[in-house]
Amino acid sequence: MNIFIDENIPYADDFFSDIGEITRFAGRELTAEQMTHADILLVRSITKVNQTLLSQADKLSFVGTATIGEDHIDKTLLANKGVTFTSAPGCNAVSVAEYVISSLYVLAEKYHFDLLTKTVAIVGVGNIGKALQKKLTALGINLLLCDPVREQTEDGFVSLDYALTHADVVTFHTPLTANGDHPSFHLLNEANIQLLKQDVCLINASRGEVIDNQALLNEIYRRDKNQELTIKLVLDVWENEPNPLLELIEYTDIASAHIAGYSLEGKARGTEMLYQAVCQHLNLPVVKKLDELLPIPSVTQLTLNNQEQDVNQLKQVIHLVYDPRRDDALFRNLLAVKGFDWLRKNYPMRREWSSLKLERISNNQKGLNYLQIGFDV
Ligand SMILES: NC(=O)C1=CN([C@@H]2O[C@H](COP(=O)(O)OP(=O)(O)OC[C@H]3O[C@@H](n4cnc5c(N)ncnc54)[C@H](O)[C@@H]3O)[C@@H](O)[C@H]2O)C=CC1
Numbered sequence: 001m002n003i004f005i006d007e008n009i010p011y012a013d014d015f016f017s018d019i020g021e022i023t024r025f026a027g028r029e030l031t032a033e034q035m036t037h038a039d040i041l042l043v044r045s046i047t048k049v050n051q052t053l054l055s056q057a058d059k060l061s062f063v064g065t066a067t068i069g070e071d072h073i074d075k076t077l078l079a080n081k082g083v084t085f086t087s088a089p090g091c092n093a094v095s096v097a098e099y100v101i102s103s104l105y106v107l108a109e110k111y112h113f114d115l116l117t118k119t120v121a122i123v124g125v126g127n128i129g130k131a132l133q134k135k136l137t138a139l140g141i142n143l144l145l146c147d148p149v150r151e152q153t154e155d156g157f158v159s160l161d162y163a164l165t166h167a168d169v170v171t172f173h174t175p176l177t178a179n180g181d182h183p184s185f186h187l188l189n190e191a192n193i194q195l196l197k198q199d200v201c202l203i204n205a206s207r208g209e210v211i212d213n214q215a216l217l218n219e220i221y222r223r224d225k226n227q228e229l230t231i232k233l234v235l236d237v238w239e240n241e242p243n244p245l246l247e248l249i250e251y252t253d254i255a256s257a258h259i260a261g262y263s264l265e266g267k268a269r270g271t272e273m274l275y276q277a278v279c280q281h282l283n284l285p286v287v288k289k290l291d292e293l294l295p296i297p298s299v300t301q302l303t304l305n306n307q308e309q310d311v312n313q314l315k316q317v318i319h320l321v322y323d324p325r326r327d328d329a330l331f332r333n334l335l336a337v338k339g340f341d342w343l344r345k346n347y348p349m350r351r352e353w354s355s356l357k358l359e360r361i362s363n364n365q366k367g368l369n370y371l372q373i374g375f376d377v
């Protein structure tokens with residue numbers, strides 16, 4: 001059994017070495033010739049699984065992607081070839097939600113505003129959007145939810161135009177789609193970008209193509225020229241990765257190399273989900289568990305002085321676990337020297353909030369509910 005596994009899928013040996021012979025590959029360099037030998041192919045988002053790659057893949061019976069996004073996979077092709085396919089829905093949803101909130105606290109500190117007074121619009125309320133909704137609701141932040149697909153059967157949603165017009169923060173979490181009733185390609189574009197409030201915080205941690213990057217840059221120039229307030233910008237994903245629009249970077253407050261979902265837990269959950277799916281595909285028992293593989297975090301426990309409710313304390317705790325300014329600095333300093341893919345391949349360790357156990361020295365009920373936000377309490 002030949003299992004081809006992307007070199008950036010963590011714990012691959014732990015999970016798959018008992019099942020077959022493993023070949024690791026660089027995601028952008030996999031060839032159709034290599035695929036002649038593969039029974040199982042496990043990829044990440046940078047490998048386009050299409051007719052070109054699979055033209056000679058006669059043995060292939062299973063393709064898995066250790067990601068939430070599936071826009072790099074030709075699923076119709078796989079179905080036609082009778083190849084079983086699985087992705088890893090929700091694997092890094094918490095990681096993306098934590099990236100967004102950690103970034104919002106950076107902006108709040110940098111521009112001296114109170115996040116609790118802001119209205120946040122979540123565009124795309126699936127696994128990631130819901131994880132974000134849960135945390136922001138626990139923090140007491142007012143939300144607008146935009147999801148025309150869910151809106152067909154559920155209440156409580158607003159249109160995109162309403163969200164863009166009324167929200168102080170707009171954060172995108174849709175899949176990238178070009179067809180269907182609600183395509184997300186260039187969802188934010190030349191025609192609607194001017195609806196964004198003055199002073200808005202704009203975040204994209206979905207796929208780069210969900211925002212027309214040139215239209216965004218033009219709007220930044222337009223606001224600049226008219227001496228309007230600047231958009232506060234957090235971009236984790238870019239059109240045309242790994243070659244982002246360089247002019248846009250200087251207008252970002254936080255820029256990163258598509259790593260919002262790169263908590264160790266998030267990436268490793270993706271591997272575990274593929275392992276479980278491969279076991280099912282091959283009719284093998286599931287005997288390995290991620291919990292037994294994750295390392296102990298560098299900080300495991302913290303005692304909070306919880307005498308009074310304190311937003312600064314929350315910010316400190318959040319940024320102790322993960323501060324996106326680290327990734328922003330790496331991006332700005334090393335993109336030109338090392339490149340986008342290098343930044344992703346050499347991503348430093350990052351853990352999720354749940355890895356930190358919090359203790360309080362007082363039982364004051366006014367304290368923020370850290371458990372609801374996602375810490376271990
Ligand atoms: N930056 C990063 O590191 C990561 C990015 N992602 C991206 O985030 C995307 C979303 O992830 P999940 O929430 O887990 O997916 P999901 O499939 O659980 O939810 C997506 C939601 O978007 C909604 N949606 C679809 N088209 C829409 C539109 N035109 N306007 C508004 N809403 C729309 C859907 O109805 C659904 O509720 C992934 O497809 C992936 O591309 C995912 C993980 C990490």
Ligand SMILES: O=C(O)C(=O)[C@H](O)COP(=O)(O)O
Pocket residue numbers: 008043044045046066067068069070092258260261262344
């Ligand atoms: O899960 C997704 O979808 C993502 O965007 C991943 O975090 C992307 O990671 P790579 O697969 O590009 O390493």
